[in-house]
Amino acid sequence: MMLRVFFTLGLQSPPVDPPAALIFMATVHDGLESRLSKHYKFWMRLGQKGFVPPRIIYGNQFTMISQHQVAAKEYLQAYKQMPENPLVNLCVGTALLNVALGFRLQNKHQCVAQGLAFLYNNLRLCENSQEALYNMARACHHVGLVSLAASYYEKVLAIRQEDCPLPKLAKVDRDAAKPPEPGYCDLRREAAYNLHLIYKKSGAVDLARQILKDYCTL
Template structure:
């Protein structure tokens, strides 16, 4: 399919995902950067590129770990600029910091994600037209609370971890 439609961004994304699943980060990055050249305003592309760069930075084959991390955060910041979803943006940046072991920064972003007001579609007092606009709803409070509790437990604050899970992790 790639040979039949060489300029197709969805096909390049799928190939990038295929390489990422097989942990061939350099090939995945080649596909994602091709996509970024073709569709720089599509938020999924810099998110995938930044994530692949983070994984590549954590591998043994990376020639310059610092450069890969800087590039990853550049793409993730591009993603946050394109995607107007404050909770999702804060969660993704917190997750990236968490993966790299930058726990102080991760806590900052996770707390920011937990502080975001989430509007549930069809909530009482919400106009019907607004509920239709928000139908693609995603609340990341539980995932954020889980990751934050892991950081708190590993830093020796199990009571704080329990309090976060009790407040945000329950149904």
């Protein structure tokens, strides 16, 4: 009970506290595999009060057990509250793509288009960052739009991003005068590897080999 009170206060404090949400997720993870989890009613009460993290985390739970339709529903509820949030748009987009690929839908292509629209919105909100470009490339690759995926992978390769790992939660200093730097990582290796797969499958073996040599060798 005290644990719930602690995290309720953490999630209600403005701005919404991401570490509190992450710690709660880790704490109750083992009990979240079932919709009848003892944390379900508590978690949904927070979401109904207008807090986005409960919706996102609960949607993530359903994503982990491949219930993508339910996950998409939770993410869309979060989108109604924060339509200009990059993470929310990313979650909605990926969930809709998973729904389109995992079910026999009559409007499958429409669902894919809607998912990509949310990912394009994420790309806009992130100002064409390397990570957002990679997410778009990976999504296009996942649904079989390989030509479009290749163009986005190439855009990722054109951006050099210095590695800046996420700070550990245990070391977060709330009283520090300077806020911690956001966590980033250079995704060129991942983009190069995926791009080489596209080239290799299309028969451009030499080009695939060159991509690996340029970006994936020490």
